Amino acid sequence: MSERNENGFAGGAQTGTAAMPEAKQPGTPENGNGGLEARVAEEASMAADCRERLLRLQADFENYRRRTRQEREGWYRQAAEEVVFSIMPVLDNFERALEHPGDRLEDFLAGVRMIHRQLDEILAGQGLERVPGAGAEFDPRLHEAVGRVETADVPENTVLEELRPGYYFKGKVMRPAMVKVAKRAVNGEVAHNE
Numbered sequence: 001m002s003e004r005n006e007n008g009f010a011g012g013a014q015t016g017t018a019a020m021p022e023a024k025q026p027g028t029p030e031n032g033n034g035g036l037e038a039r040v041a042e043e044a045s046m047a048a049d050c051r052e053r054l055l056r057l058q059a060d061f062e063n064y065r066r067r068t069r070q071e072r073e074g075w076y077r078q079a080a081e082e083v084v085f086s087i088m089p090v091l092d093n094f095e096r097a098l099e100h101p102g103d104r105l106e107d108f109l110a111g112v113r114m115i116h117r118q119l120d121e122i123l124a125g126q127g128l129e130r131v132p133g134a135g136a137e138f139d140p141r142l143h144e145a146v147g148r149v150e151t152a153d154v155p156e157n158t159v160l161e162e163l164r165p166g167y168y169f170k171g172k173v174m175r176p177a178m179v180k181v182a183k184r185a186v187n188g189e190v191a192h193n194e
Contacts, residue, residue: 090119131166131177134159144176152185
């Protein structure tokens with residue numbers, strides 16, 4: 001009769017398998033629970049450390065986001081302040097012109113034209129440019145056609161009249177010019193073919 005091991009299975013040469021040494025199982029009396037508990041404690045400590053680092057990293061990221069948002073708002077505020085500061089002399093000149101219009105309309109209009117030129121220069125210094133108007137070739141990226149006028153005086157698709165100016169800001173079209181555009185005269189002839 002074959003011997004049975006502690007698990008109740010027959011072992012040894014009688015079953016046709018070689019007797020294998022038993023692997024030590026965690027928590028078995030030979031190993032003791034000390035190794036497993038130490039390992040669990042170590043893993044728990046590592047998990048707590050990872051969690052703490054993650055929370056610190058998350059707090060740092062939130063602080064970074066808040067700081068960059070505040071910096072961005074500060075830059076916008078500073079840029080707006082610079083523009084407003086540069087326009088203040090224009091407001092001063094308008095107030096002077098309105099307080100002392102003078103006796104002649106021509107003088108008043110000359111003063112208003114000077115103020116307009118001053119404002120144009122300030123805005124040009126900030127990067128604002130006017131879209132080409134009357135006389136330019138119609139460009140749908142720059143112009144908004146609100147009417148077409150038959151004429152033989154200029155080539156077809158020439159801007160005849162600017163109803164509202166358009167503007168670029170630092171190379172980007174802020175607003176297209178509202179224009180009337182030439183189209184061929186009824187007889188189909190255009191006076192100046194270029």
